[in-house]
Amino acid sequence: MRHTELWERLDHHLGGAYAGSWAEQFVIGSLGHRTVREALDAGVPPQQVWRAVHEVLDLPASER
Numbered sequence: 001m002r003h004t005e006l007w008e009r010l011d012h013h014l015g016g017a018y019a020g021s022w023a024e025q026f027v028i029g030s031l032g033h034r035t036v037r038e039a040l041d042a043g044v045p046p047q048q049v050w051r052a053v054h055e056v057l058d059l060p061a062s063e064r
Helices: 003-014 016-025 037-043 046-057
Strands: none
Touching: 003 016, 003 037, 003 046, 016 037, 037 046
16 A cells, blocks of 8 residues: 555545544554554554554445
8 A cells, every 4th residue: 555545545534624634643552652644754554554544443344
């Protein structure tokens, strides 16, 4: 997964206006207690970040 796909998915599920702020403020334990932005900046692969987001948002399996 590329960074652009991750951001597209976040926009789809959270809305374009909210996705960016959510990614900068919501701390996810499975990402080392970091936000999406912090995890990506630390080099965590987008696919791993998406899995964590998917779990936190309790999205359907079809959205993996």
